[in-house]
Amino acid sequence: xxxxxxxxxxxxxxxxxxxxxxxxxxxxxxxxxxxxxxxxxxxxxxxxxxxxxxxxxxxxxxxxxxxxxxxxxxxxxxxxxxxxxxxxxxxxxxxxxxxxxxxxxxxxxxxxxxxxxxxxxxxxxxxxxxxxxxxxxxxxxxxxxxxxxxxxxxxxxxxxxxxxxxxxxxxxxxxxxxxxxxxxxxxxxxxxxxxxxxxxxxxxxxxxxxxxxxxxxxxxxxxxxxxxxxxxxxxxxxxxxxxxxxxxxxxxxxxxxxxxxxxxxxxxxxxxxxxxxxxxxxxxxxxxxxxxxxxxxxxxxxxxxxxxxxxxxxxxxxxxxxxxxxxxxxxxxxxxxxxxxxxxxxxxxxxxxxxxxxxxxxxxxxxxxxxxxxxxxxxxxxxxxxxxxxxxxxxxxxxxxxxxxxxxxxx
Amino acid sequence: xxxxxxxxxxxxxxxxxxxxxxxxxxxxxxxxxxxxxxxxxxxxxxxxxxxxxxxxxxxxxxxxxxxxxxxxxxxxxxxxxxxxxxxxxxxxxxxxxxxxxxxxxxxxxxxxxxxxxxxxxxxxxxxxxxxxxxxxxxxxxxxxxxxxxxxxxxxxxxxxxxxxxxxxxxxxxxxxxxxxxxxxxxxxxxxxxxxxxxxxxxxxxxxxxxxxxxxxxxxxxxxxxxxxxxxxxxxxxxxxxxxxxxxxxxxxxxxxxxxxxxxxxxxxxxxxxxxxxxxxxxxxxxxxxxxxxxxxxxxxxxxxxxxxxxxxxxxxxxxxxxxxxxxxxxxxxxxxxxxxxxxxxxxxxxxxxxxxxxxxxxxxxxxxxxxxxxxxxxxxxxxxxxxxxxxxxxxxxxxxxxxxxxxxxxx
Numbered sequence: 001x002x003x004x005x006x007x008x009x010x011x012x013x014x015x016x017x018x019x020x021x022x023x024x025x026x027x028x029x030x031x032x033x034x035x036x037x038x039x040x041x042x043x044x045x046x047x048x049x050x051x052x053x054x055x056x057x058x059x060x061x062x063x064x065x066x067x068x069x070x071x072x073x074x075x076x077x078x079x080x081x082x083x084x085x086x087x088x089x090x091x092x093x094x095x096x097x098x099x100x101x102x103x104x105x106x107x108x109x110x111x112x113x114x115x116x117x118x119x120x121x122x123x124x125x126x127x128x129x130x131x132x133x134x135x136x137x138x139x140x141x142x143x144x145x146x147x148x149x150x151x152x153x154x155x156x157x158x159x160x161x162x163x164x165x166x167x168x169x170x171x172x173x174x175x176x177x178x179x180x181x182x183x184x185x186x187x188x189x190x191x192x193x194x195x196x197x198x199x200x201x202x203x204x205x206x207x208x209x210x211x212x213x214x215x216x217x218x219x220x221x222x223x224x225x226x227x228x229x230x231x232x233x234x235x236x237x238x239x240x241x242x243x244x245x246x247x248x249x250x251x252x253x254x255x256x257x258x259x260x261x262x263x264x265x266x267x268x269x270x271x272x273x274x275x276x277x278x279x280x281x282x283x284x285x286x287x288x289x290x291x292x293x294x295x296x297x298x299x300x301x302x303x304x305x306x307x308x309x310x311x312x313x314x315x316x317x318x319x320x321x322x323x324x325x326x327x328x329x330x331x332x333x334x335x336x337x338x339x340x341x342x343x344x345x346x347x348x349x350x351x352x353x354x355x356x357x358x359x360x361x362x363x364x365x366x367x368x369x370x371x372x373x374x375x376x377x378x379x380x381x382x383x384x385x386x387x388x389x390x391x392x393x394x395x396x397x398x399x400x401x402x403x404x405x406x407x408x409x410x411x
Numbered sequence: 412x413x414x415x416x417x418x419x420x421x422x423x424x425x426x427x428x429x430x431x432x433x434x435x436x437x438x439x440x441x442x443x444x445x446x447x448x449x450x451x452x453x454x455x456x457x458x459x460x461x462x463x464x465x466x467x468x469x470x471x472x473x474x475x476x477x478x479x480x481x482x483x484x485x486x487x488x489x490x491x492x493x494x495x496x497x498x499x500x501x502x503x504x505x506x507x508x509x510x511x512x513x514x515x516x517x518x519x520x521x522x523x524x525x526x527x528x529x530x531x532x533x534x535x536x537x538x539x540x541x542x543x544x545x546x547x548x549x550x551x552x553x554x555x556x557x558x559x560x561x562x563x564x565x566x567x568x569x570x571x572x573x574x575x576x577x578x579x580x581x582x583x584x585x586x587x588x589x590x591x592x593x594x595x596x597x598x599x600x601x602x603x604x605x606x607x608x609x610x611x612x613x614x615x616x617x618x619x620x621x622x623x624x625x626x627x628x629x630x631x632x633x634x635x636x637x638x639x640x641x642x643x644x645x646x647x648x649x650x651x652x653x654x655x656x657x658x659x660x661x662x663x664x665x666x667x668x669x670x671x672x673x674x675x676x677x678x679x680x681x682x683x684x685x686x687x688x689x690x691x692x693x694x695x696x697x698x699x700x701x702x703x704x705x706x707x708x709x710x711x712x713x714x715x716x717x718x719x720x721x722x723x724x725x726x727x728x729x730x731x732x733x734x735x736x737x738x739x740x741x742x743x744x745x746x747x748x749x750x751x752x753x754x755x756x757x758x759x760x761x762x763x764x765x766x767x768x769x770x771x772x773x774x775x776x777x778x779x780x781x782x783x784x785x786x787x788x789x790x791x792x793x794x795x796x797x798x799x800x801x802x803x804x805x806x807x808x809x810x811x812x813x814x815x816x817x818x819x820x821x822x
Contacts, residue, residue, distance in 0.1 A: 020472050023472060057491075062498040062499065062501065072497075073494035075490070076487035079490070080468075080487050083483040083484035084484065087472045087477060090480070091474075098480055100483075148514070
């Protein structure tokens, strides 16, 4: 009988396993964690640009490939990396076994290309751990109840890692990436951006949903729901990264800043629907139709109605622009509005921080900073720990820089 | 209720699905078979050189990759091609579904990289056929009872196709390849080589096992065992190919030639073990040890023993040469023989034909032809419908040409 060790889950993205040399480096890192006395489960993405290459090949065959077949195709990317990483670890003399999403017991719904994890049957993973194996699990993929392969959509490997960590009751889940952790803003725009030491799930969720790309939104939601402690860190060095955990576990609350981070999202389109009859249920019909087409809506603003006629504005993601246009052309008749407009030249700037809950006046200060820089605010949205403004795209850099500086985030 | 149609199985190799244009051509061919009123199941290999490329990547990570992990890696090759072919067929408006070996119910043993099909559970394939789908099955792969991916070894897609045809009670199994069918000998050596119209399983087996590369040996054995009619034909034209079927079904027996084909195999190494004690059981120990290492032995000759000392010669495949050397070094002590020699400069030339069963003197004529061309015969092996001679490698072309001509096979 082996003494029961603590399980840690390590997740490596596509850039970390981009070629065979990088895979060998990941193998060393995994072995170090094993040697430190842990049971180790590793979740990996497809190598480098593999997924994009597969999508490209598929596009040469079909303009609108069937999503089930697309998932069948894309799932091979992770299958290649788990096999190679397992070989690399075995080559260094350690026991290791790779498992596809299906073999790892990752059960999903049937929304191909954007499936959700329903459940993880951890029997096989636990068996392999008991046998002394390092276990390598394919990220981004699972199996439906009918036995078909489904993928979780872009960034899904983070979700796999967190879900596996939850299913194994792991000590924590490490997300290895090409940056040192979560930053107070994009260092490409603000050279003074600094790494955040600890974050609550709520803050991480707001940062991720408002534009920070380091963690997949669904992964953080999953982590929050199952209280999985996350450690976002670099795969290129041994530096401590950013810890994401339950707000109650963050002890240094007193010292926490008013604002934790400034984010932006260029991938926004502002849709304005003019001349809508202001009758009960009209908004529900409009957004119900958008939801039915799986078009995600972000900010929503409804104007004061004049003579029973309303204007509703909302933002959608750039990739949904054609779908939204087709839908609005159809809805114009059935809902009976006058016209609509799609404006892709907008972007969203947000400030996020648990500290603002106990400090009034943060929103006012944000609006003031933007006004002082001649930046017009077109839409506003708030949550208890976030304030977002939709502005012109070409004003984003100035907005992010001055907000970062004004809220004393400069390193 | 759909009227029950006859099922045909079509198998396309790697060169037939080498790029997206070729995949589209295969899709057209499959649709033609469906339009002709059949239910169609397609088995495909990995695209072009994919398998070799994957082996190459693995070799950069490990000199001796674990076979289970290797199968995990290689199985992705077919998974890519089934997804793409399914998309190509769907793009032309036909219902289609792709299935991995696991999903298609192909159960194998656990001899990774060289697994045997134990059974096919046809439930899923039949369900998809009943739903009106063209079904695309990944060749070369299956699943073990423990749920691990195993591959059937090189050429295994032929075996998959035949096994699927047997499990579905298909009308016939078409093997699409880059040649027009089975030829009386290698057209690269003998320009007068001609396509054979019909062959018995036994003849095909002898041709395949003695060097003809058009069909995988195990596939033919499987076809014989389950009476699956094979049609080997070109994927580049509509010409009738070569039919392989039960001897009793071949009606034109009267016209069948004495010899059906001349084959050769350059991939042979002659092993001679000198100074073996000629005691009962010694050969069994030697060949038992070879079998335990999975080294396939082809021809065996044991010399007349002098003073209780014997020499045993046998041939093995070139790829097993290092394995055989290591084993013989070990056996030298335990079996107690004097020395051994490995000679890679040999090759095997064979003549095959059901006709020789009723015509004595065929062997004598073969030896005479070789002798007339100054070709020394080092080893001989025969079956009821085949005669094989091991000769020097550099004599192979002359041997094949003159045998083909002497036995009136020139077109």
